[in-house]
Amino acid sequence: MNALTLPDIAAQASRQALPLDWVGMCGIALPILIDGQHLTATADAGVSLDDGTARGIHMSRLYLALEMLDQQPLTSALLRNVLQRFLDTHEGLSKNAYLRIHTQLLLKRPALVSPLAGWKTYPVSIEARLENQMFHVELKIDVTYSSTCPCSAALARQLIQQQFVDDFANTPLQHEAVLAWLGSANGIVATPHSQRSSAQLHVQLQGTDLPIVDLINAAEAALGTAVQTAVKRADEQAFALANGQNLMFCEDAARRLHLALKRSDAINAFHLKVIHAESLHAHDAVAESRWTRASA
Numbered sequence: 001m002n003a004l005t006l007p008d009i010a011a012q013a014s015r016q017a018l019p020l021d022w023v024g025m026c027g028i029a030l031p032i033l034i035d036g037q038h039l040t041a042t043a044d045a046g047v048s049l050d051d052g053t054a055r056g057i058h059m060s061r062l063y064l065a066l067e068m069l070d071q072q073p074l075t076s077a078l079l080r081n082v083l084q085r086f087l088d089t090h091e092g093l094s095k096n097a098y099l100r101i102h103t104q105l106l107l108k109r110p111a112l113v114s115p116l117a118g119w120k121t122y123p124v125s126i127e128a129r130l131e132n133q134m135f136h137v138e139l140k141i142d143v144t145y146s147s148t149c150p151c152s153a154a155l156a157r158q159l160i161q162q163q164f165v166d167d168f169a170n171t172p173l174q175h176e177a178v179l180a181w182l183g184s185a186n187g188i189v190a191t192p193h194s195q196r197s198s199a200q201l202h203v204q205l206q207g208t209d210l211p212i213v214d215l216i217n218a219a220e221a222a223l224g225t226a227v228q229t230a231v232k233r234a235d236e237q238a239f240a241l242a243n244g245q246n247l248m249f250c251e252d253a254a255r256r257l258h259l260a261l262k263r264s265d266a267i268n269a270f271h272l273k274v275i276h277a278e279s280l281h282a283h284d285a286v287a288e289s290r291w292t293r294a295s296a
């Protein structure tokens with residue numbers, strides 16, 4: 001038997017003539033190249049099946065087009081070429097092409113004080129589509145950070161003041177005694193609660209850039225207290241200071257990110273969501289914000 005004799009079911013006519021919005025494959029394993037790193041990724045590749053009479057699309061043609069992603073750095077232009085290949089190989093069948101790529105970007109982050117550094121992963125999804133000949137790219141990025149509750153900090157300060165009044169009532173203040181009191185657990189009787197928090201950024205890009213690392217850096221700079229990697233005591237102390245100077249509700253975090261993302265020329269629109277996994281509650285504090293460029 002040779003290839004010519006193999007039955008080709010996809011080429012048959014469909015019993016129910018009905019176009020479909022998306023047909024393809026999800027969870028395809030592939031390596032991609034971002035920021036000089038070869039990363040493990042999974043891809044969802046699909047096309048619309050506009051010819052409702054066709055039984056099926058040609059899955060293998062989509063799969064083989066993904067080979068373009070193996071060696072070249074991931075750029076908007078490359079994504080567009082892959083999508084165009086999807087359409088070129090489905091002429092007469094499909095008008096729209098879709099590609100989602102999920103990966104974990106690894107970035108090396110320096111410690112706050114010590115000369116150490118360590119790796120952090122950032123879940124990243126890249127969604128590209130070629131619809132009615134219009135090309136769109138969207139990025140989804142998760143960034144984790146620490147947030148300390150400003151209300152809890154104020155309440156803790158009040159308790160410390162109260163303790164000071166109690167401990168030093170009717171006592172002439174002596175510098176050394178106050179210093180020792182400040183360094184004791186008896187003096188600093190309360191601490192504010194803080195939590196590991198995450199920002200989910202979903203941005204629609206304009207132009208030809210795929211500014212994944214820039215966006216992560218901008219988000220972490222706006223938040224101020226990104227989760228750390230290698231930590232010695234000096235780093236932990238610097239982190240405690242950074243948190244104390246960076247008290248924030250989830251609303252504060254959402255507003256800061258909103259302003260930071262809006263400043264990026266690469267972004268056309270965004271939807272962001274911040275989740276503070278409260279240690280005060282068993283539930284989360286959450287804020288969301290959207291923006292679309294006026295000219296979009």
Ligand SMILES: Nc1nc2c(ncn2[C@@H]2O[C@H](COP(=O)(O)OP(=O)(O)OP(=O)(O)O)[C@@H](O)[C@H]2O)c(=O)[nH]1
Nearest residue numbers: 007008009010011023055056057058059060061062
């Ligand atoms: N369309 C379609 N194909 C499927 C599905 N599940 C598995 N396949 C298989 O995907 C394989 C690749 O399909 P094609 O790309 O059409 O393969 P081909 O006919 O050898 O390739 P071409 O000659 O390029 O058309 C076939 O063996 C299909 O049976 C499905 O749900 N839909």
